[in-house]
Amino acid sequence: MNVNRLYAVFKKRRFAPKFKKNMRTDRTFTMLKPDAVEKGHIGAILEKINAAGFKIVAMKLTQMTTDDAKEFYAIHKERPFFGELVEYMTRGPIVAAILEKDNAVEDFRTLIGATNPAEAAEGTIRKLYAASIGENAVHGSDSDENAAIEGAFHFAGRDTF
Numbered sequence: 001m002n003v004n005r006l007y008a009v010f011k012k013r014r015f016a017p018k019f020k021k022n023m024r025t026d027r028t029f030t031m032l033k034p035d036a037v038e039k040g041h042i043g044a045i046l047e048k049i050n051a052a053g054f055k056i057v058a059m060k061l062t063q064m065t066t067d068d069a070k071e072f073y074a075i076h077k078e079r080p081f082f083g084e085l086v087e088y089m090t091r092g093p094i095v096a097a098i099l100e101k102d103n104a105v106e107d108f109r110t111l112i113g114a115t116n117p118a119e120a121a122e123g124t125i126r127k128l129y130a131a132s133i134g135e136n137a138v139h140g141s142d143s144d145e146n147a148a149i150e151g152a153f154h155f156a157g158r159d160t161f
Ligand code: RTP
Pocket: 076, 081, 085, 114, 115, 133, 134, 135, 136, 138, 139, 140, 141, 142
């Protein structure tokens, strides 16, 4: 190992934890899921997102492949609903977007409501537009770290503004 390589490893170890601690808290990642797109709810949901003060910094209509969905939801691969989840998320186009606002991850989870629309608060996106726990209209990242990973899964840096 030459000196430059050694220095690169040292730098990475030394600064990686610091970077993580300072990770930005002003962005989250969302998908308007296939059921929301099928039912023509894209416009209404984007209205709610804008009205709640989120700025759209990346957005596209796209469709996940089976491999995409398995990777994206890998954390749920042992759950009994995993097969259904992958079928659902790949059956039609989604709107993927990166959103910016102070405290974005937490505030967006509040705006979308509980996973099960039957338990979601009045006025939340899932209460208004989700049919069931399995088909619940919208995704929101659950941490700053996952927001960064999920945003990078769908968007190149040059497509994020
Ligand atoms: P998301 O990741 O999509 O924002 O949803 P979440 O955090 O509120 O819920 P999570 O536990 O991460 O579950 C991911 C998605 O899997 C489907 N699901 N189906 N049939 C079921 O019992 C069940 N439970 C979860 C939903 O589409 C959920 O959003």
